Amino acid sequence: MIVGDARGIFIPALEDYPLGRRALRGLRLIHTHLQEETLTQDDLTDLALLRFDLVAAIGVRDGLPGNIHVAHLMPAGKEPFEILHNQNFHSFDLDFIPFIESLEEEMERSRHFNPDDRRERAILVSVSKRPRYEQEDSVAELDELARSSDLLVLDTVIQRPKEINPRYLMGEGKIKDLVINALSKGATILVFDQELSPSQVKAISELTELKVIDRSQLILDIFARRAHSRDGKVQVELAQLKYRLPRLTGKGTAMSRLMGGIGGRGPGEMKLEIDRRRVRDRITLLEKELRSLGEARKQRKQRRIETGIPIVSIIGYTNAGKSTLLNSLTKSYVFVEDKLFATLDTASRRLRFPRERDVIVTDTVGFIRDLPKDLLTAFRATLEELEDADLLVHLIDASNPRFEQQIDSVQNILRELQLHEKPRILVFNKIDKIPAEETGNLAMRYDAATICARDPSTFNPLLRAIEDNIWSEKLVETEV
Structure with missing residues (x-):
């Protein structure tokens, strides 16, 4: 029972009556x-x-x-x-x-989903003043990210307001309509394509019991699922805690829903009573461990350098097929899945060329535009291994309609890492999914090799390009 006054009634928090999987609350x-x-x-x-x-x-x-x-x-x-x-x-x-x-x-x-499906059910939301085609491209990628995180996407909402509302991104009436529509469809989570400030997460969460996350949180969640090595797990947890620290606002529903991520992955469920000092202590501990892991990486790297074997690093946008290429080139097995960020941990394998010449081939974490800053910082140590590469093989998904933007995103990240002047060759992958004429045009237009990473019979142009770049340069150096 609630007792109001002449002005109205105040409805308290209803945690004891959660919606769960029901259409109505039971109140x-x-x-x-x-x-x-x-x-x-x-x-x-x-x-x-x-x-x-x-x-x-x-x-x-x-x-x-x-x-x-x-x-x-x-x-x-x-x-x-x-x-x-x-x-x-x-x-x-x-x-x-x-x-x-x-x-x-x-x-x-x-409702358009199986009630026995236990996945989180998402509404994807984009609020931006960017051109509509850019917004739609970004939302299409957000959809891929959501599916990679095992979300069931129920609907997509795109808003292009004249002005961005600093509190809710969109107007208060629009955000309420969005929440009401999401609830009627049975959604359990709102995923925003734009990064939400701590105050925006809090404001939107005060309107609804739905989980509220943004693109950065979604990427962090995927990384938490994919990290297997100690190195990767430490980097992901560090990035998650740095992301969450400014969002530790004390009491309120926003943080309680945010802390669980999509399924409570990562550092785990933290109680709202946790204070900033304990989070900072954990961050300090993880940074110390990361430095220790970095020293071990340096020692491994030094041993590789002493062998004098050239290093070829495969880079590219996420899901371009890097791990598949590494497996096919070196006849090894590295985890492969047709999802974004299937690979987080760097893998290295040896590849033998004619005349008893070897190279070490490394596979790196996939790049993506608008990668969370904390995540890029955390993974910088892993990506720094690219500094020792003699050659970068930039793999591109030729079948992706957004491949040009993906090329730009990779180049921008290389620039941030000050690796943009490294020797690099472009390689278009998945040519089995595009017409042969288009394959030839791409090779000429970008001066690139074209391959199908699943079909070693297509590798000759790539292997020749690697050979020419590594040993012809060494030959020139010797002659000089």
């Missing part, structure tokens, strides 16, 4: 209107945002109940709610339990 909001007014917009908004079974307002006349005004939610695809005809309170008769059970069954039928 009814029944309150009085002292002036016998009908249901207000606030009543209907609470009904939709909090997923009450029903909201009813009983008008008061001379201190006694007058008319009753009732509304309930509707299945997705119809009007968001239905207002029942006003009736005298004493003559109002509704067999409530069968009515709500029937309504929930209809809501379940209108």
